[in-house]
Amino acid sequence: MRIGVFICHCGSNIAATVDVPEVAAAARRMPEVVYASDNMYSCSEPGQQAIVEAIQAHNLGGVVVASCSPRMHEPTFRKAVERAGLNRYLFEMANIREHVAWVGKHKRANTAKATELVLMAVEKLRLNRTLAPRKIPATRKVLVVGGGVAGIQAALDCAEGGLSVVLVEREPSIGGKMSKLDKTFPTIDCSSCVLGPKMVEVAQHEHIDLHAYSEIVSVTGYVGNFAVTIRKKAAYVDWEKCTGCGLCMERCPSLKAHDRFNEGIGATTAINIPFPQAIPKKATISAAHCIRLKTGKCGACAKACPSGAIDYEDQDREFTVTVGAVVAATGYDLTDWKVYGEYGAGRYPDVITALQYERLLTASGPTQGRIKRPSDGKEPKTVVFIQCVGSRDPSVGRPYCSGFCCMYTAKQAIQTKEHLPDSQSYVFYLDIRAPGKGYDEFTRRAQEEYGAAYVRGRVSMLYPIKTPDGEKLLVRGADTLAGSQVEVEADLVVLAVGAGAAEHAPRLAEKLRIPYDAHGFFLEGHPTLKPIETNTAGVYLAGACQGLKDIPASVAQGSGAAAKVLGLLSRGELESDPQTAGVNLTRCTGCGKCIDICPYGAVQELEVRGKPKAGVIEAVCQGCGLCTATCPQGAIQLSHCTDNQILAEVEALCRC
Numbered sequence: 001m002r003i004g005v006f007i008c009h010c011g012s013n014i015a016a017t018v019d020v021p022e023v024a025a026a027a028r029r030m031p032e033v034v035y036a037s038d039n040m041y042s043c044s045e046p047g048q049q050a051i052v053e054a055i056q057a058h059n060l061g062g063v064v065v066a067s068c069s070p071r072m073h074e075p076t077f078r079k080a081v082e083r084a085g086l087n088r089y090l091f092e093m094a095n096i097r098e099h100v101a102w103v104g105k106h107k108r109a110n111t112a113k114a115t116e117l118v119l120m121a122v123e124k125l126r127l128n129r130t131l132a133p134r135k136i137p138a139t140r141k142v143l144v145v146g147g148g149v150a151g152i153q154a155a156l157d158c159a160e161g162g163l164s165v166v167l168v169e170r171e172p173s174i175g176g177k178m179s180k181l182d183k184t185f186p187t188i189d190c191s192s193c194v195l196g197p198k199m200v201e202v203a204q205h206e207h208i209d210l211h212a213y214s215e216i217v218s219v220t221g222y223v224g225n226f227a228v229t230i231r232k233k234a235a236y237v238d239w240e241k242c243t244g245c246g247l248c249m250e251r252c253p254s255l256k257a258h259d260r261f262n263e264g265i266g267a268t269t270a271i272n273i274p275f276p277q278a279i280p281k282k283a284t285i286s287a288a289h290c291i292r293l294k295t296g297k298c299g300a301c302a303k304a305c306p307s308g309a310i311d312y313e314d315q316d317r318e319f320t321v322t323v324g325a326v327v328a329a330t331g332y333d334l335t336d337w338k339v340y341g342e343y344g345a346g347r348y349p350d351v352i353t354a355l356q357y358e359r360l361l362t363a364s365g366p367t368q369g370r371i372k373r374p375s376d377g378k379e380p381k382t383v384v385f386i387q388c389v390g391s392r393d394p395s396v397g398r399p400y401c402s403g404f405c406c407m408y409t410a411k412q413a414i415q416t417k418e419h420l421p422d423s424q425s426y427v428f429y430l431d432i433r434a435p436g437k438g439y440d441e442f443t444r445r446a447q448e449e450y451g452a453a454y455v456r457g458r459v460s461m462l463y464p465i466k467t468p469d470g471e472k473l474l475v476r477g478a479d480t481l482a483g484s485q486v487e488v489e490a491d492l493v494v495l496a497v498g499a500g501a502a503e504h505a506p507r508l509a510e511k512l513r514i515p516y517d518a519h520g521f522f523l524e525g526h527p528t529l530k531p532i533e534t535n536t537a538g539v540y541l542a543g544a545c546q547g548l549k550d551i552p553a554s555v556a557q558g559s560g561a562a563a564k565v566l567g568l569l570s571r572g573e574l575e576s577d578p579q580t581a582g583v584n585l586t587r588c589t590g591c592g593k594c595i596d597i598c599p600y601g602a603v604q605e606l607e608v609r610g611k612p613k614a615g616v617i618e619a620v621c622q623g624c625g626l627c628t629a630t631c632p633q634g635a636i637q638l639s640h641c642t643d644n645q646i647l648a649e650v651e652a653l654c655r656c
Contacts, residue, residue, distance in 0.1 A: 008067035138224030148176025150543025151329035153558030223538030244281035335390035380491030391498030587635035594627035
């Protein structure tokens with residue numbers, strides 16, 4: 001093989017601590033290397049053109065580029081060698097930036113290490129073989145998991161692009177957390193007025209198949225052909241017949257069901273439509289609170305229903321769909337603020353979460369938009385907002401900033417003054433984080449125009465006290481700017497509770513075969529270059545499931561995920577990556593260890609002449625190599641990274 005080696009200066013990133021010309025000179029003495037040079041920026045257009053010209057001028061049969069991380073630029077250089085007529089897999093990359101230049105300052109030692117890495121790449125390249133991708137037919141249908149604003153945007157964009165969409169939502173209605181909000185920041189737009197038309201469009205779009213009150217059971221297959229089993233949970237109401245008239249709710253005698261949509265502010269009936277703008281606007285019975293389902297008596301809702309939609313014998317149903325790609329948009333859940341004993345741990349009715357307060361502010365909420373204390377129904381005069389409850393607190397396992405709490409607190413302080421002109425709001429904060437467009441101006445408006453008093457410091461404790469004006473909550477905290485203690489007699493305390501990944505997110509991640517972090521957020525393919533993609537081909541992320549973000553960012557990421565799906569499925573067929581595992585059937589003993597270890601389900605058991613053998617589904621295999629490392633017989637090998645290639649690299653290093 002005639003090998004060419006190209007050493008990159010990367011400006012001063014590499015050249016500052018590595019003698020690049022000396023590495024190039026050493027490369028010229030390596031086996032089968034007929035050309036070596038150093039370039040200022042190999043990834044630039046002139047740098048790539050220099051590689052193409054060198055391949056053609058020197059009749060090179062393989063190329064090594066020593067520069068930055070393969071994760072960043074390996075596809076770039078593979079395309080360059082292809083333009084010159086070489087197979088893209090007759091290329092190797094040595095990382096001498098992150099692995100050498102950025103970890104040490106000793107130039108002589110760095111130069112020696114860089115030379116060794118180049119030699120290892122050359123030795124591996126000598127054993128490389130040409131590989132060719134396979135064509136796979138793709139189903140032009142996409143599954144969107146989660147019906148919040150990010151999932152809605154992704155579904156609509158995919159549908160407008162001509163794809164069939166299956167939208168699955170766990171709750172009885174789409175809309176997610178945004179549907180519970182009264183206003184949005186920083187424009188103070190009506191949340192339902194903004195979201196409502198999109199929800200209706202989802203329901204009416206001919207290319208969107210909506211499955212509310214459903215969940216994902218299993219996902220098998222591979223990019224272009226995922227087989228997804230969906231469970232439609234028993235609603236005990238025939239949604240085909242239900243008209244959403246609400247007569248069943250009026251007649252239901254069971255009034256103790258937890259009102260999930262109103263965040264537990266008050267109770268609701270056992271049969272319930274979440275909110276007036278719900279999509280689909282269908283009733284659902286809570287089996288835990290329905291008198292008929294628990295005792296066999298009652299049946300008031302069935303008698304009241306004019307369309308005969310009540311079905312007490314309803315059961316969960318499962319069905320399977322085939323899709324080409326998946327968008328995960330599972331949103332977020334609030335953290336458990338009741339771990340904070342200093343804030344009452346849920347014992348005081350007038351200490352509520354910001355989302356509960358949002359329901360009090362909303363006209364469709366339990367108080368029809370009138371702010372009332374849960375304890376006695378009176379209007380509060382003094383409202384205290386406490387920031388960072390469950391955010392930036394390693395003691396409760398939430399070291400990160402939730403990102404949008406500062407903004408929604410400012411919004412609620414403004415709304416409080418608009419609803420109650422005689423009220424006074426106090427905001428205890430650690431730092432104000434308002435980096436978005438118009439965000440800082442918005443928080444200043446809350447202070448300067450609406451008189452919200454911002455106190456920099458953490459609240460140490462609060463407890464109920466009796467005053468001449470009735471029972472209040474004494475809030476004790478610190479003002480770190482003034483260097484003094486602060487006490488406020490509050491009528492109502494609102495906690496800016498931090499957010500975390502949705503409770504069910506880790507289980508879904510395992511079904512989709514995608515990784516998630518210690519906090520349950522799905523991990524993207526690359527935090528900088530692939531924020532929407534995952535390491536499982538065909539699975540994309542949108543919204544807060546990947547990391548907490550506000551509504552505009554969630555909408556943008558929903559559209560971004562849709563763009564990725566449209567690009568993936570636009571051609572009707574896909575190319576599989578040939579860097580996959582392969583089985584030598586003569587050596588395979590059928591022990592099944594590779595099947596057990598594969599995180600992607602790419603290895604399956606075959607029967608060959610009556611004996612069990614391993615087989616690899618190339619379209620599913622991601623080339624991680626776990627099976628290769630596990631196989632005791634060495635029967636399963638990873639193409640482009642065989643045992644012999646690894647040993648060649650090790651032997652080269654040992655000779656240095």
